[in-house]
Amino acid sequence: MSPSKKQCVDALSALKQHTTVVADTADFNLIAKYKPQDATTNPSLLLAAANKPEYKHLIDDAVTYGKANGKTNDEIVDKTTTKLAVNFGIEILKHVPNRVSTEVDARLSYDKEGSIAKAHEIIALYEKAGISRDRVLIKLASTWEGIQAGRALELEGIHCNLTLLFSFAQAVACAQAKVTLISPFVGRILDWFKAAKPDGDFAGKNDPGVVSVQKIYNYYKKHGYNTIVMGASFRNTGEIKNLCGCDYLTIGPALLEELKNDRAGMAPVLSVDAAKKVDLSFIEEYEQKDFLFAHNEDQMAVEKLSDGIRKFAADGRKLEAKIKEILGF
Numbered sequence: 001m002s003p004s005k006k007q008c009v010d011a012l013s014a015l016k017q018h019t020t021v022v023a024d025t026a027d028f029n030l031i032a033k034y035k036p037q038d039a040t041t042n043p044s045l046l047l048a049a050a051n052k053p054e055y056k057h058l059i060d061d062a063v064t065y066g067k068a069n070g071k072t073n074d075e076i077v078d079k080t081t082t083k084l085a086v087n088f089g090i091e092i093l094k095h096v097p098n099r100v101s102t103e104v105d106a107r108l109s110y111d112k113e114g115s116i117a118k119a120h121e122i123i124a125l126y127e128k129a130g131i132s133r134d135r136v137l138i139k140l141a142s143t144w145e146g147i148q149a150g151r152a153l154e155l156e157g158i159h160c161n162l163t164l165l166f167s168f169a170q171a172v173a174c175a176q177a178k179v180t181l182i183s184p185f186v187g188r189i190l191d192w193f194k195a196a197k198p199d200g201d202f203a204g205k206n207d208p209g210v211v212s213v214q215k216i217y218n219y220y221k222k223h224g225y226n227t228i229v230m231g232a233s234f235r236n237t238g239e240i241k242n243l244c245g246c247d248y249l250t251i252g253p254a255l256l257e258e259l260k261n262d263r264a265g266m267a268p269v270l271s272v273d274a275a276k277k278v279d280l281s282f283i284e285e286y287e288q289k290d291f292l293f294a295h296n297e298d299q300m301a302v303e304k305l306s307d308g309i310r311k312f313a314a315d316g317r318k319l320e321a322k323i324k325e326i327l328g329f
Contacts, residue, residue, distance in 0.1 A: 009263075009265055010259065010260050010263060010265075011237070011241070011259040011260075011262035011263075011264060011265060011266045012034070012256060012259035012260045012262075014244075014265045014266040014267075015244055015259065015266050018244050018245045018266075018268040019243075019246055019247070019248065019249050020037045020038065020098075020247065020248040020249075021034070021036045021248075021249060021251060021256075022037065022038040022039060022040055022230060022248050022249065022250035023036035023038075023039045023040070023096070023256065024039075024045070024232065024250045024251055024252045025039065025041075025252065025253050026039075026041045026046055026048070026049040026088050027048075027049055027052075027253070028091055028094075028095055030253045030256075031095040031096060032095050034253070034256045034260070036096055037096060037097060037098045037248075038096055038098045038099045038100065038101070038137075038250075039092045040100070040101040040139070040183075040232075041085065041088055041089065041092070041100065041101060041102060041103065042103050042139070042312065043103065043106075043312065043315040043318070043319040044315040044319075046084060046085060047318055047322060049088065050084065050319070050322060051322075055088075058084065058087040058088060058091065059084060059326060061083070061087055062081075062083040062084035062323075063080050063323075063326060065079060066078075066079040066080030066081075066083060066323075066327070067327075073327075073329050076329075077320055077323050077324055077327065077329065080323050080327070081319060081320055081323055082118070082121060082122060082125070083125060084319075084323070085103065085122070086122060086125040086126055086129070089102045089126065089136065090126070090129050090131060093131060099134075099135050099137050099159075100135065100136060101136075101137040101138075101139045101161045102122050102126075102137070102138065103139035104119060104122070104140050105313075106141060106309050106312035106315075106316055107313050107316065109140075109141040109143050109145065109146055110143055110145050111145060112145040112146075112148050112149045112152075113149075115140055115145065115146060116149050116152055119138040119140075119149070119158055119160075122136070122138060123136060123138070123158055133157060133158055133159070134157075134159070136158075136159065137159050137160060137161040137180060137181060138150075138153060138159065138161065139160075139161045139163050139183075140161070140163065141162075141163060141164045141305070141308070141312070142162045142165040142166075142170040142173075142174060142182070143305070143309075144173070144288055144291055144292060146162065147162060147170070147173050147179070148177065150162055150177050150179040151178065154177070154179055154180065159179075159180040159181070160180055160181070161179075161180065161181045161182070161183055161230070162174045162179050162181070162182045162183065163182075163183040163185075163232070164183075164185065164304075164308040164309065165182050165183055165184045165185065166184070166185060166188070166189060166212075166298070166300060166301035166304045166305055166308075167294070167298040167300075167301030167302075167305075168212070168215060168216065168219075168294075168298070169286070169291055169294035169295040169301075170295060170301065170305075171184065171216040171220075172219070172283050172286065172294075173286050173291050174227060175219075175220060175223075175225040175227045176285050178226070178227065179227055180227065180228060181227065181228040181229075181230050181248070182216070182227055182229060182230065183231075183232040183250065184209075184212060184213050184229070184230075184232065185209070185232050185233035185304070185308070186207070186209030186210060186212070186213055186231050186232065186233055186234055186239050186243070187209060187233040187235035187239065188209070188233050188304050188308065189208050189209035189300060189304065190202060190207055190208060190235055190239070191235070192300045192303065192304055193208045193300065203238070204238060204242065205242055207238070207242065208300075209233075209239060210239050210243060213231045214242075214243070214269075215280070216229055217229045217243075217246055217247070217270050217275060218274075218278040219275075219278075220275075221275035222275050222276050222278055222280055223282050228247045228248055229246055229247045229248070230246075230247060230248035230249065230250055231243045231246050231248070231249045231250070232249075232250045234249075234252070234255055236255070237255055237258050237262065240255065240259065241266055241269075242269055243269065243270065244269050244270070245268035245269050245270035245271050246270050
């Protein structure tokens with residue numbers, strides 16, 4: 001390729017050469033536009049999509065399922081909401097070659113058995129629709145209970161995406177549980193530090209969210225863990241560029257568009273070879289008490305995990321309110 005042609009490659013195309021790009025949206029049109037390998041969803045994304053008339057048939061189908069399978073109003077709402085998430089996932093899989101992440105209700109974040117039961121329900125709906133469980137990631141909060149639910153589900157061949165991950169302890173525990181993928185939240189880490197230290201220099205490589213994901217990636221690769229690192233929750237394209245080479249990055253439509261229009265290109269920052277040379281000592285298998293203490297040592301992570309669960313739970317309630325409105329409850 002000539003030098004002039006190299007300069008014309010947009011940043012999104014350059015990133016895709018080194019990192020699997022995942023679309024953080026439930027909008028099928030946007031997924032088709034940016035051509036990601038995977039897609040992630042959550043209640044807030046589903047709520048936004050559900051308000052669009054072109055997706056009415058997916059809602060109608062979920063409502064029909066909920067009414068047929070729920071006995072009480074609460075059960076009907078729960079069944080409808082779960083089916084709606086799966087309906088969107090099925091449609092998304094028509095536009096991505098790999099996998100979609102479907103979230104377990106955040107209100108189950110401290111309920112291992114409840115999380116496992118909901119995961120079974122989600123997978124059963126996908127499989128009834130002819131979708132292999134290999135194309136689905138069950139999205140769980142990175143609490144101790146969520147991580148252990150992920151450990152149990154992985155043993156059944158149900159793949160998991162551990163989200164709301166802010167501390168190194170969470171990342172280590174997830175790797176020890178042999179979950180398929182983790183989603184460390186880059187931008188939310190930056191938000192906390194900017195609020196705590198308004199005069200701090202957090203630009204570029206000093207971004208604490210970037211530093212966190214780089215450390216996790218390097219630890220995983222140095223010690224031979226197969227868990228995929230998928231950076232999430234980005235505030236700017238600079239964060240993305242400083243994580244080029246990470247296994248996966250899940251990116252919202254606005255930043256995908258910015259990268260698509262960026263002609264500056266992108267070079268890998270992370271690599272397996274470089275990670276193997278980093279000085280990061282191996283951590284022995286956590287017991288619950290050890291994990292909780294290690295996680296508690298990170299004030300940012302403790303606050304952002306609890307805040308994230310509250311916000312995801314609130315989004316879930318908003319989605320349920322929309323479903324209740326449609327059902328006439």
